[in-house]
Amino acid sequence: MSQRQTARIAVVTVSDRASRGEYEDRGGPAAEAWLRQTVTSPVEIVRHVVPDGREGVAATLRQLADGAGADLILVTGGTGPAPRDETPEALADVIEKELPGFGEAMRRASLAEGVPTAILSRQTAGIRNACLMILLPGKPAAIATCLDAVFAAVPYCLDLIGAGRIETDEKRIRAFRPA
């Protein structure tokens, strides 16, 4: 299977208050900045800010994967235990396969940084067709911690599902592609 040369990445901030303009979204820009510093191959990055809620988030994920042809979607926010935190339920509605190892590795990294509430985040990842979706906590400071913890496995995962190929700056993240 030939892989698309310019990978399409979507960054989705899920936050009631950021979507209403009550505070400036800092999570989406942090995720985009992390990607631009790390991915060295051609990439298109689009950002969206949406309110919490299962149906709306699921519709956004479907549109980005199926309509916009995203290879990778990073979602930040709505992973906690509060009543409006429904991002994992939205993900479950749209994916064919869950990859729970992503959540395990991200929570371990946050715990190792001394954040005991890391276990409150139901962060995870999943596959829909040729799109990998990764859920991150809403705290902007968590984004680099969590992406640093899992991103070495992302390029090979995209290869396996037939998504666009990405290369990384080895000084930041050494992509692991088993021989």
Ligand SMILES: Nc1ncnc2c1ncn2[C@@H]1O[C@H](COP(=O)(O)OP(=O)(O)OP(=O)(O)O)[C@@H](O)[C@H]1O
């Ligand atoms: N995208 C973001 N940009 C800036 N700060 C954020 C963002 N998401 C979360 N935060 C900060 O982290 C705190 C905890 O995030 P959390 O996702 O639990 O918010 P929340 O109480 O669910 O509210 P909301 O969904 O309206 O953002 C917020 O109060 C805010 O200070």
Ligand SMILES: Nc1nc2c(c(=O)[nH]1)N[C@H]1C(S)=C(S)[C@@H](COP(=O)(O)O)O[C@H]1N2
């Ligand atoms: N690295 C890191 N992980 C973190 C946090 C944090 O500040 N740093 N906050 C935790 C808290 S307090 C919550 S409630 C959950 C879920 O956050 P979310 O609902 O914004 O996704 O993420 C957790 N994971």
